[in-house]
Amino acid sequence: MAKKAVTWAAIAFLVFFVAFHPDAAAHATRNLGGLIINIGKGFGDFFTRVAT
Numbered sequence: 001m002a003k004k005a006v007t008w009a010a011i012a013f014l015v016f017f018v019a020f021h022p023d024a025a026a027h028a029t030r031n032l033g034g035l036i037i038n039i040g041k042g043f044g045d046f047f048t049r050v051a052t
Contacts, residue, residue, distance in 0.1 A: 018025045
């Protein structure tokens with residue numbers, strides 16, 4: 001029950017954040033995407049160096 005409430009609260013917060021602060025939401029999303037790409041690149045570089 002609590003997990004469901006937390007999930008709905010998080011969704012409501014995201015909707016509120018995007019609706020009232022679209023520039024900040026876009027910036028945060030861009031930063032998160034860059035972080036994911038950098039992590040993937042780091043793992044790729046690691047495995048490339050291990051394999052050679």
